[in-house]
Amino acid sequence: MEKMVIDDEVKKYFDSHKQNFENQLLNQAVNVRDKIDDILRVGEIDLINNAHKLINFIIEGDKQKELLLFAKQEGIAWATHSLTLSFKLEWVQAIRRTLWSFLQAFNNQTQKFNLDSIFVLEKQLNNQIDDFLNSFFINYSTFKDSLILAQREVVENLSVPIIPITPAICILPLIGTMDSFRTTVLEEKVLIEINRLHIQTLIIDLSGIAEMENKVIEHLMKTIYGTSMMGCRTIITGLRPDVVRQMINLGISFDKETKTFGTLQQALKEFFIS
Numbered sequence: 001m002e003k004m005v006i007d008d009e010v011k012k013y014f015d016s017h018k019q020n021f022e023n024q025l026l027n028q029a030v031n032v033r034d035k036i037d038d039i040l041r042v043g044e045i046d047l048i049n050n051a052h053k054l055i056n057f058i059i060e061g062d063k064q065k066e067l068l069l070f071a072k073q074e075g076i077a078w079a080t081h082s083l084t085l086s087f088k089l090e091w092v093q094a095i096r097r098t099l100w101s102f103l104q105a106f107n108n109q110t111q112k113f114n115l116d117s118i119f120v121l122e123k124q125l126n127n128q129i130d131d132f133l134n135s136f137f138i139n140y141s142t143f144k145d146s147l148i149l150a151q152r153e154v155v156e157n158l159s160v161p162i163i164p165i166t167p168a169i170c171i172l173p174l175i176g177t178m179d180s181f182r183t184t185v186l187e188e189k190v191l192i193e194i195n196r197l198h199i200q201t202l203i204i205d206l207s208g209i210a211e212m213e214n215k216v217i218e219h220l221m222k223t224i225y226g227t228s229m230m231g232c233r234t235i236i237t238g239l240r241p242d243v244v245r246q247m248i249n250l251g252i253s254f255d256k257e258t259k260t261f262g263t264l265q266q267a268l269k270e271f272f273i274s
Contacts, residue, residue: 006121009110009112010059010103013102014055021098021102022048024098029091031087035084035087039083042081043081043263044263045077045078045081051091054129054132057132058128067135070132071136073269076140076264077265079140079141079143079144080143080264081265085137085140089133096126100125103121143165146161146163147173161173162202165271166271167198168198168200169271170193170199170201171202171205172190172202172204173208173264174205174209178209178220179213180215180216180219187219187223187226190202190223190226191226191230194230194232200232201232201235201271202232202233203237204236205237206236206238206243207237207264209238209243211243212243214246214250217247221252224254233257233259235270236259236260237267238262238263239260239262
């Protein structure tokens with residue numbers, strides 16, 4: 001298919017009308033606009049900022065890889081926080097309508113696009129939006145299924161679910177109560193899976209852990225040290241304030257190679273689209 005390159009004149013038009021774009025977008029997404037603050041609070045997902053990112057990827061035209069990585073990041077984040085899919089679909093469709101409304105207004109001013117070029121542009125831009133949605137829903141579904149399996153394994157006491165998100169990066173979402181038995185299983189399986197899967201980065205998400213005893217915290221630190229010995233970097237997300245206080249009282253701190261993030265979403269931005 002013939003591909004059009006959107007020049008700087010169009011990009012400058014969008015940059016200079018950001019506030020108008022946001023206002024029109026909010027008018028289009030009638031069911032989502034009242035949930036924007038809730039979604040930001042629950043999942044640290046900034047819908048307005050992400051709408052601008054998506055538009056930039058689309059009008060750039062040569063950012064397909066970044067577009068799909070952004071969709072993957074979004075899919076994992078929405079699945080992690082069990083956010084309503086209908087809101088996402090309405091939001092993206094509102095972005096689509098607003099994008100075309102702005103292109104129409106731009107063309108009315110400049111007469112830049114003839115009829116043939118508009119048809120080419122329609123296929124190009126709508127295909128990119130569809131690619132984003134497809135990747136988002138595939139990654140949402142895949143990660144959601146993995147989380148459901150992880151919760152099932154908790155019930156069955158096989159509670160160390162390691163979920164690959166790239167060939168070298170995995171997420172370990174810990175859910176429920178951590179006791180000595182679970183930490184023993186955790187250490188054994190983590191080291192085995194690092195070796196088997198050749199994991200280079202392991203993200204351990206603790207947001208689903210209500211509390212941990214002192215011995216459990218100490219055992220977790222040994223597991224992190226063990227992953228480092230195997231050449232795997234560890235990232236910790238979702239530490240609760242009471243757990244942090246316990247660590248301070250125990251005089252425990254992470255080594256300089258171990259990063260911490262407040263949420264899983266923040267850690268994902270490190271590897272996808274920041």
